[in-house]
Amino acid sequence: MSPLSSQQFTNNRVVITEGAEHVPLNKEQFKTVTEVLTLPELQKDEIFVQNLIFSLDPYLRYDYQEGSKESSVFGFGISRVIASNNAKVPTGALVISPSNWADYSVIPKKSLSEVAVLDDVIDPKVPLSAYNGVLGVPGFTVWDSLNKIGDLKKGETIYISSAAGTLGQLAGQLAKRKGLRVIGSAGTDEKVAFLKNELGFDAAFNYKTQDKREALTEAVGEAGLDIYYDLVGDDTTEVALDLLNPQGRVVAVGILAYHQNEAPKPITNVYNVLFKRLRYEGYTLFDRFEHFAQFWREMTPLVASGDIKYTQTVVKAGADKIAETYLNVLNGTYKGKVNVQLAEI
Ligand SMILES: NC(=O)c1ccc[n+]([C@@H]2O[C@H](COP(=O)([O-])OP(=O)(O)OC[C@H]3O[C@@H](n4cnc5c(N)ncnc54)[C@H](OP(=O)(O)O)[C@@H]3O)[C@@H](O)[C@H]2O)c1
Numbered sequence: 001m002s003p004l005s006s007q008q009f010t011n012n013r014v015v016i017t018e019g020a021e022h023v024p025l026n027k028e029q030f031k032t033v034t035e036v037l038t039l040p041e042l043q044k045d046e047i048f049v050q051n052l053i054f055s056l057d058p059y060l061r062y063d064y065q066e067g068s069k070e071s072s073v074f075g076f077g078i079s080r081v082i083a084s085n086n087a088k089v090p091t092g093a094l095v096i097s098p099s100n101w102a103d104y105s106v107i108p109k110k111s112l113s114e115v116a117v118l119d120d121v122i123d124p125k126v127p128l129s130a131y132n133g134v135l136g137v138p139g140f141t142v143w144d145s146l147n148k149i150g151d152l153k154k155g156e157t158i159y160i161s162s163a164a165g166t167l168g169q170l171a172g173q174l175a176k177r178k179g180l181r182v183i184g185s186a187g188t189d190e191k192v193a194f195l196k197n198e199l200g201f202d203a204a205f206n207y208k209t210q211d212k213r214e215a216l217t218e219a220v221g222e223a224g225l226d227i228y229y230d231l232v233g234d235d236t237t238e239v240a241l242d243l244l245n246p247q248g249r250v251v252a253v254g255i256l257a258y259h260q261n262e263a264p265k266p267i268t269n270v271y272n273v274l275f276k277r278l279r280y281e282g283y284t285l286f287d288r289f290e291h292f293a294q295f296w297r298e299m300t301p302l303v304a305s306g307d308i309k310y311t312q313t314v315v316k317a318g319a320d321k322i323a324e325t326y327l328n329v330l331n332g333t334y335k336g337k338v339n340v341q342l343a344e345i
Helices: 108-114 128-132 137-150 166-177 189-197 210-225 236-243 273-274 291-303 319-330
Strands: 010-019 030-038 048-053 070-084 092-099 104-107 155-159 181-186 203-206 225-230 244-252 279-282 312-316 339-340
Touching: 010 291, 010 319, 030 319, 048 092, 070 128, 092 104, 092 108, 092 128, 104 108, 128 312, 128 319, 128 339, 137 225, 137 244, 137 291, 155 166, 155 210, 166 225, 181 189, 181 210, 189 203, 203 210, 210 236, 225 236, 225 273, 236 273, 279 339
Parallel strands: 155 181, 155 225, 181 203, 225 244, 244 279, 312 339
Antiparallel strands: 010 030, 010 070, 048 070, 048 104, 048 339, 070 092
16 A cells, blocks of 8 residues: 655555454454555654554454444564664564554554564565564464473473464474474364374374364373463363473463354363473463563574474455455364464565
8 A cells, every 4th residue: 555645645544443342253243444554753762654564463453442333453563664763673673563554544652662673684585474473473473382381391292272283383382492292273184184294293182073082181191281381271271281291381372252242151270280290381471571582582593494483374355355355264274373464575
């Protein structure tokens, strides 16, 4: 989308309509509005960006203003700064930033702690879209949560749910590199084969066609389970709690079942946490951005050399295709990261 002038911009913006909570999301709950934006007067530290490539993460952020039946939808993406009132984020910079699903956005002051300037970080051997995935917020989440909570030890066994997804693929590979035995689950046989044949998982199963308890019990074997890396937040945790060894860990990172507005069955065996002295800890990245530089130092060479693999899809389309693509992310159409590229880079 090109600007109408240096001061005016045609902006397509996705909105979600009231009533989207507590029901499975569908296309009708989203619409795209087209508006003409005038270059806004920026408050101190604010930036105005053109959004180039959105990362379609499974969670949705939206925030109905008082009295409104519609809200913009917010996600992370890579954007170009068009105007800046912030000395740390100059005009022209490429940034990873939270932004509304639109061609153009003002990034308000409260979101600036989540903005990272990419220009000095980008490795030309890696496509820019990878900074939405394996080298972006999802990759950082995996690297940081495994370091902070996972306490991975050689010879241990880890199980990862949604293992063929963006976070799951990386979690499995980082655990393998540390000498763990890695088990994953995914929703199609093709994804299960991918985990075993392409990413080197030791075992994998299809959680839709196989009984989870039987499949995981068999995959874990006599050695038992040491870490459950939970990306789903459903009753799979109940199976994992029964199989975990003493001093095992549950790293709670994702809630894919909730993103689908499913009502997961309650967990009835939390006593395992006490008797086995388990560590059950949640992770969010929002107070961890200061560690991004270290993440990039460690992970960029591994991704650039191909030692860490990743799959991604870049859908080149307008803002009006973001919601549909997002719904396809949730229903398992893709493997790994999905991006919608709105503009040429
Ligand atoms: N804590 C944090 O700071 C943080 C940061 C980033 C992401 N996250 C969260 O981590 C989770 C994973 O993110 P991601 O980007 O890697 O997503 P993802 O796994 O790529 O998500 C898409 C996949 O989820 C699977 N899926 C959808 N519904 C499911 C369900 N009910 N049960 C099991 N699998 C389901 C589908 O694969 P199948 O074909 O295998 O079903 C689909 O392809 C999300 O909940 C995300 O919000 C948390």
